[in-house]
Amino acid sequence: MTLYAMTFRAMGCQIHAQLEAGVEGHAVLSQLPAKVEAMEARLSRFRPDSELMQLNKRAGEWVKVSTTLLEVIQAAKHAAQLTNGLFNPLVLPAMLANGYDRSFEQIALPLTTAHVPAGDWQGIELRRSAREVRIPPSSALDLGGIAKGWAAEKLADELAQTGACLVNMGGDMVARGAPQGWQGWQVEVSDPFNDAPLVSLWLKDTAIATSGSDFRQWATQAGKTYHHIVNPQTGCPAATNVLMASVVHPHAPTAEAYAKAVILQGAEAGLSWLSQQWHAEGLVVQDDGKVLATANFVLSHNERLSS
Amino acid sequence: MANSDRARKLLIRTALATSATIATLIGAQNLAMLDASQFQSSPTPEADGSLTSQPDAVFALPMLEAGGAGTAFASATVPTTLVVQATPDITIMQAVPNIVILRHAGNTAPRITTTSTSNPVVQQPAAPQIVPPAPVVVQQPVTQKSKSSR
Numbered sequence: 525m526t527l528y529a530m531t532f533r534a535m536g537c538q539i540h541a542q543l544e545a546g547v548e549g550h551a552v553l554s555q556l557p558a559k560v561e562a563m564e565a566r567l568s569r570f571r572p573d574s575e576l577m578q579l580n581k582r583a584g585e586w587v588k589v590s591t592t593l594l595e596v597i598q599a600a601k602h603a604a605q606l607t608n609g610l611f612n613p614l615v616l617p618a619m620l621a622n623g624y625d626r627s628f629e630q631i632a633l634p635l636t637t638a639h640v641p642a643g644d645w646q647g648i649e650l651r652r653s654a655r656e657v658r659i660p661p662s663s664a665l666d667l668g669g670i671a672k673g674w675a676a677e678k679l680a681d682e683l684a685q686t687g688a689c690l691v692n693m694g695g696d697m698v699a700r701g702a703p704q705g706w707q708g709w710q711v712e713v714s715d716p717f718n719d720a721p722l723v724s725l726w727l728k729d730t731a732i733a734t735s736g737s738d739f740r741q742w743a744t745q746a747g748k749t750y751h752h753i754v755n756p757q758t759g760c761p762a763a764t765n766v767l768m769a770s771v772v773h774p775h776a777p778t779a780e781a782y783a784k785a786v787i788l789q790g791a792e793a794g795l796s797w798l799s800q801q802w803h804a805e806g807l808v809v810q811d812d813g814k815v816l817a818t819a820n821f822v823l824s825h826n827e828r829l830s831s
Numbered sequence: 832m833a834n835s836d837r838a839r840k841l842l843i844r845t846a847l848a849t850s851a852t853i854a855t856l857i858g859a860q861n862l863a864m865l866d867a868s869q870f871q872s873s874p875t876p877e878a879d880g881s882l883t884s885q886p887d888a889v890f891a892l893p894m895l896e897a898g899g900a901g902t903a904f905a906s907a908t909v910p911t912t913l914v915v916q917a918t919p920d921i922t923i924m925q926a927v928p929n930i931v932i933l934r935h936a937g938n939t940a941p942r943i944t945t946t947s948t949s950n951p952v953v954q955q956p957a958a959p960q961i962v963p964p965a966p967v968v969v970q971q972p973v974t975q976k977s978k979s980s981r
Contacts, residue, residue: 527968736978799930
């Protein structure tokens, strides 16, 4: 068995994959960039010609979509249900109003002080057998983090048919199996204050997602600092004491949605809520440097925390 | 003669065993009565409001020793406190039910921020990679970092 690794940039983030396999592993892994490019072409909100943006242009109408887009919208709606709307995929108009109207690297002049609450996620309708979707009139989908989680899981499931693997899409990771002689894939949660490892975990047949207001920030003309975690109810950047939240969950899109939900609720309320969710565990870093975790996170990863 | 001696010895042994049993029973009863009287003389939580236990409140307000970041926690009122040494600067303890503190506030190195400011340089979208990336063989799994998407 050989361990293959590959790194490239797509979907606005760094993507890294590792696969333990025989000689066929090289060819299997080589297909990854093309697969990610195909996903991005459908799911990106920064490409006017993407399937997602075409759907957004036709808000209020039933639109036939690809299986890829249907699955991600389905995952997004499910995540909204699980978080009681704290995660809301219809947050795009609010993001645009806050100035996040282009990929982060290009954000220049934040625009406005007007805030636009997100649309009603329950108004997203799906006809699965016909592969049709209708979003509420005047609304628009942003599948950002959910799409990354979904893509990481999809790719990991495909790679897992060849061997144990880890897929890392900009910090959101899915592990399938473990490399020979190891209890899992080693993952470090980084401290947003200095990028040093905060905790180290073994990931096996599960996923981790990290979200935060620490990185994607920009300044408004009024001198305010904005970040990309928007409260769907107010349309404003979330007022929270959480700088970063990491959630471990078997389902990567759910982990991503839970991380955002924790941020929106604040550290203690968010973690208390998270600890009541099925198979969820997590850790937060507050803006004052304090680090909190759910008790099951510590129990699961105590060995690595203690080392 | 021999039968008479044997009968006397048996009678004496039986008497000793019986008296020992009775003494044990009387002693146990005395101890039980002593405990009961002490229990009745002490204030009950209901009788004295200041002693009413509030487990949730106790958990929500862990007693911390002064000294700031990285200081060990102390709690005499939380018998189930979970304290685990994580790294030299990280101590884990039960804070509220289901939540543990891994690090105190303020115990951080200078923060790295990446903020887009006014006076921006508008960048062109990244060009597609001309040379497709290729897998490489690694000797052991490469540790990955989970952090905000970038």
